[in-house]
Amino acid sequence: KQEVTQIPAALSVPEGENLVLNCSFTDSAIYNLQWFRQDPGKGLTSLLLIQSSQREQTSGRLNASLDKSSGRSTLYIAASQPGDSATYLCAGNNAGNMLTFGGGTRLMVKP
């Protein structure tokens, strides 16, 4: 069974810093991996989806990478802003159509 881990659970950085969020998964037979953002009390917003055949995806200041052999994905946020403060979740999609979520990283960007 797939297990997904996100470390650290919480992160605080000053505005303007570049930062990396980590996601580890145990089963390398992964179809794709998706990163989400969640604001307090809200649903999840999709940020990036990386297919198993891809190594990275970019959207604006966000760049996500996927390394199946090491069981790792990273989300890179460039020039962080206070509006980036949220919880970031990764989810692995394996055979069986199930999405398995990590516990999330709560990010605080201080002005």
Added chain:
Amino acid sequence: DVKVTQSSRYLVKRTGEKVFLECVQDMDHENMFWYRQDPGLGLRLIYFSYDVKMKEKGDIPEGYSVSREKKERFSLILESASTNQTSMYLCASRYRTGLMNTEAFFGQGTRLTVV
């Protein structure tokens, strides 16, 4: 834009009531999911449906049932609500695995309080 719409943002129900949470998507997605989210426990899958009238149990199906009579609508039913079902409920949908674009989209969430 894909839309996944949950019928209520906030609900307050009494113990023992039968509760219906509704979710509708407008992208003709085959797969639909119901999760609950609790502090310290993350997102846990309750039920999953891969087609009309088809369903599979997730990790925590006890005390819940689901209905999918039409492709766009997936309902979560709490047969007899209990206080330990107080939680944030999240619905999601996407195309089935095997197609290139299986990006999952979530609704805005329903905060259910059982008193």
